[in-house]
Amino acid sequence: MDFFEVVNPRVPELNKNEHLLFDYVVKNLNIIKNKSIREVSDECYVSTTTFLRFVRKIGFSGYSEFTTVIKYTLLNQNLEEKRSPFVVSQKDYKEEYLKNINESVRVIDAKKLAEVANYLAHQPIIYLFAKGMNKQLMHYIKYLFTTAGFLVVFPEDQPLRRVVQKQIRAQDIVFILTYQGKDDEWVQLMQHLKNSPSPLIVSLTGADNNVVQNMSDINFYVFTDELFLNKMEITSHISMIAIMELILYQYLDSADEETYHLVFK
Incomplete structure (x- = not known):
């Protein structure tokens, strides 16, 4: 069971x-x-x-x-x-893959989703922080929210992140994507943000208890199986994409009809 x-x-x-x-x-x-x-x-x-x-x-x-x-x-x-995930049958791996996505979406707290959407209604500057594979994901997230009319800042290297963190204001929103949730840079970033008038800090992490998760104003956790190929991580990030998309869709759903022209086909 x-x-x-x-x-x-x-x-x-x-x-x-x-x-x-x-x-x-x-x-x-x-x-x-x-x-x-x-x-x-x-x-x-x-x-x-x-x-x-x-x-x-x-x-x-x-x-x-x-x-x-x-x-x-x-x-x-x-x-x-x-065990290597490729030791199991392809059918079993597909089922686990789909189950992880389903669980990640199912456990989302609707009130947290609404709280982030309501915050976005004030048109804050969106700051995105990520490393490794999550950086590739963030390019897509930046595209999504920029298309929706937001000013999105995504500093990709550490020196630039140090400069950018000094520009973040209390009315802004910060997204941090980190599966492990233990990165020292993110912990230091969050400590810095909380020492001044703090923006809304939203993190997406793994479900295991971790520092980033506990320091965030709002956390969404995902379920996934960590995969490594030739010592390089190839863990699926589909669940994180799904949550970020749902945040945007929740905002668009509550937005003024005259602001956006949405077409569902």
């Missing part, structure tokens, strides 16, 4: 407070698996009764089954990491 297969169908039914609990659980699976319900409840600032009610709402009979499935899921993930 996989944790995400159990909970995903029930995520849309969660209320705001339950979404906060769900976010905490997903980001801290490795920690929760060895803790009692009282310890987890205390860390979430809710009663054990409230947390148990949440556990049952997302599909488990009780806390024991909840932690058992988490341990099983993490064990399987660790085993999968040791």
Whole structure:
């Protein structure tokens, strides 16, 4: 039994407070698996009764089954990491690929999506920060938001990023894309931004608990299988693209009809 297969169908039914609990659980699976319900409840600032009610709402009979499935899921993930994805059949890999995209989109908090869209309605300058493969993705993101009429700044090298970070204002919005979420440069950037009137900081990271995720004003996490070919990363970034597109579409959906001419075919 996989944790995400159990909970995903029930995520849309969660209320705001339950979404906060769900976010905490997903980001801290490795920690929760060895803790009692009282310890987890205390860390979430809710009663054990409230947390148990949440556990049952997302599909488990009780806390024991909840932690058992988490341990099983993490064990399987660790085993999968040791195997080449191309050892499995092409059919299985396709199914995992599609499942990762589906899970990444399914767990998006609609209120977070709306909050970013509402912020975009004020026409902030958009700053994009990414490295490695994410830089290629950012070129597409810059194209999308520039087409929608935004001023988009994407500094691609470190010296330029140091200059640009001094230009960011409180009314702007910053997107940081990093799957690992542990890059020292991004941590330092976020610390700098929070030491002055802070812009809205939105990050896209992996689902595992990480520093960038925790320092962001809003985080969207994705599920994917990390792949390396000849020591070069070729991990799929489709889920990150999907989330950035959904952010833009959410904004366009709420925009004044006279502002954009949208055609759906």
